[in-house]
Amino acid sequence: MSDYTKIAPTSDLPLANEAKEFLCGSKTICIANVNGTYSAMDNICLHRGGPLGQGMIENGKVICPWHGWAWDAQTGQASQDSRAKVTVYPLKIENGDVLLEM
């Protein structure tokens, strides 16, 4: 059975083509809104640890605010390094809440 954790009300979700940080237990998660589709990924950039949830969205990717690496919001894959991929978490919205499977 899957184990979803409530992390926020949907009213806290980022606006279209924005990203935002959320706490989920001891982890910080980046939720991105790419043209109305939400996705959740680890907040820590694998380049040098930048906070992805403080980045912008460009061409469907989350742009790290520190040095500009671009991360695919659906797959977690970095454009700059084929070996760099952050964990993406299943996200669902139910009864006005945002739920993540960690």
Ligand code: FES
């Ligand atoms: S820390 Fe993210 S691009 Fe460098």
